[in-house]
Amino acid sequence: MIFANKEYFLLLLLAVPYILWYFLYRRKTEPTMRMSDTHAYRFTTKSWRQRLIHLPMLLRLFAFVMVVVVLARPRTHNSWGERSVEGIDIMLAMDVSTSMLAMDMSPSPNRLEAAKEVAAEFISGRPDDNIGLTIFAGEAFTQCPMTVDHQTLLNLLHSVRTDIAKNGLIEDGTAIGMGLSNAVSRLKDSKAKSKVVILLTDGSNNRGDISPMTAASIAKSVGVRVYTIGVGTNKVARYPMEVGGTIQYVNMPVEIDTKTLSDIAATTDGHFYRATNMAALKQIYKDIDKLEKTKIDVKKFSKFYEAYQPFAMAAILALLLELLLRVSILRRLP
Numbered sequence: 001m002i003f004a005n006k007e008y009f010l011l012l013l014l015a016v017p018y019i020l021w022y023f024l025y026r027r028k029t030e031p032t033m034r035m036s037d038t039h040a041y042r043f044t045t046k047s048w049r050q051r052l053i054h055l056p057m058l059l060r061l062f063a064f065v066m067v068v069v070v071l072a073r074p075r076t077h078n079s080w081g082e083r084s085v086e087g088i089d090i091m092l093a094m095d096v097s098t099s100m101l102a103m104d105m106s107p108s109p110n111r112l113e114a115a116k117e118v119a120a121e122f123i124s125g126r127p128d129d130n131i132g133l134t135i136f137a138g139e140a141f142t143q144c145p146m147t148v149d150h151q152t153l154l155n156l157l158h159s160v161r162t163d164i165a166k167n168g169l170i171e172d173g174t175a176i177g178m179g180l181s182n183a184v185s186r187l188k189d190s191k192a193k194s195k196v197v198i199l200l201t202d203g204s205n206n207r208g209d210i211s212p213m214t215a216a217s218i219a220k221s222v223g224v225r226v227y228t229i230g231v232g233t234n235k236v237a238r239y240p241m242e243v244g245g246t247i248q249y250v251n252m253p254v255e256i257d258t259k260t261l262s263d264i265a266a267t268t269d270g271h272f273y274r275a276t277n278m279a280a281l282k283q284i285y286k287d288i289d290k291l292e293k294t295k296i297d298v299k300k301f302s303k304f305y306e307a308y309q310p311f312a313m314a315a316i317l318a319l320l321l322e323l324l325l326r327v328s329i330l331r332r333l334p
Contacts, residue, residue: 001307004073011068015061022057052330059322066315069308076305088194089130089146091183092119095201097137097174098166102202102237102252105278111231114278115200116157122285123150123157132186133157136179137164138171138207146186175208176201176257180215180226180264188222195222198288199264200229204257212260216267226268227288228261231275 003009100112108114123131131153132146144156165172180199187195197219205212219226232254239252258274265272275281 001074001076003069004075006072008068008071011071012065015064018061052325056322056325056330059318059325063315063318063322066311066318069311070315074307074311076307088196089187089190089192090126090196090198091132091134091146091186093134093136093140093179093183093197093199094119094160095137095174095176095179095203096135096160096164096170097203098163098172099174099203099239099252101163101166102232102239102254103249104233104237104254105231105281108278111202112160114281115231116160118278118281118285119200120154120157121282122289123153125289130190130192132183134179134183134186135160135164135170136175136182138173138175140175140178140182140208141170142182142186146190171207173207174201174203174205175210176205176260176264177210177212177215178208180212181210181218184215184219184222184224187224195224196270196288197224197226198229198285199226199261200231201261202230202232202254202256204255205260212264213267216264219264219268224268226264226270228265228270228272229275229281229284230256230258230261230273231281232256233276 094112094115096112100115101110103110105111105114108117127150128148130146130148131150133143133153133156134140135143143160144153147153161167161169164170176199179201180197183197183199187197216226235254236251237254238249240247241250242248256274258272262272264270271287273284273287275284
């Protein structure tokens with residue numbers, strides 16, 4: 001915890017004259033009774049009221065200290081700075097077309113949920129990397145630019161809905177070239193020595209103005225390696241289809257253009273992987289996790305939170321308790 005206005009602690013010096021006044025001079029103003037002889041009272045025990053006689057003063061002093069602490073503005077201890085870490089720049093390009101609703105990646109409900117789950121584990125395991133997210137179907141857009149704020153990235157990843165193309169929020173289809181070129185555009189100005197795109201899809205290119213190989217050539221020209229992942233079973237997959245207001249499950253053939261994905265990876269010195277189940281997909285990301293690293297400078301910003309509330313509450317409670325004692329059990333008659 002830090003204090004924004006430390007100069008207010010000088011007010012604590014006022015407590016010294018108050019304590020001196022209380023014990024040296026205030027006693028002279030209190031009412032007294034003259035006794036001819038106090039010998040009979042020498043060995044009498046003090047009552048609990050006598051032992052608590054100075055408690056109101058201590059409570060008032062405690063409340064004063066708490067008020068000074070509040071004025072000094074206590075805040076949670078956060079800081080920001082710059083550091084050099086080992087990391088690479090990575091863009092995840094994820095297919096969100098309706099075919100990603102196919103239910104062949106148990107125990108996840110569908111391919112997209114499986115891809116999101118494994119990608120989240122991958123992101124969490126690389127805290128020092130700049131990582132971003134592009135999603136694509138018949139068109140592509142950046143869901144999250146490259147960042148080291150991985151909590152924000154994970155929130156945006158989890159917000160990707162499995163029916164985004166089905167509901168018309170994005171044009172359906174599979175524009176592999178558009179998804180790859182969008183991801184590459186985020187990496188072209190990167191200063192990192194290692195720049196990577198992890199492209200995950202379950203289909204063949206059938207949309208978009210940029211062909212997959214053209215996008216691969218662009219990636220190679222700016223030094224981006226592309227790791228391609230074809231996700232889905234080898235033959236048919238169970239797919240939910242709406243028929244007459246109800247959901248019917250039908251077996252759909254799996255059509256993955258493995259040649260194009262292999263050519264993209266080969267052109268950019270990457271690698272093509274085939275994931276037919278959840279375990280294979282996790283292993284692929286573990287393999288990619290062994291990529292080369294390079295130094296990057298990271299700026300870390302932190303937010304300050306005011307923390308005066310407990311001290312203010314303590315001061316109020318101390319004053320209320322002092323007032324209660326003075327008008328009740330420690331009440332003094334003049």
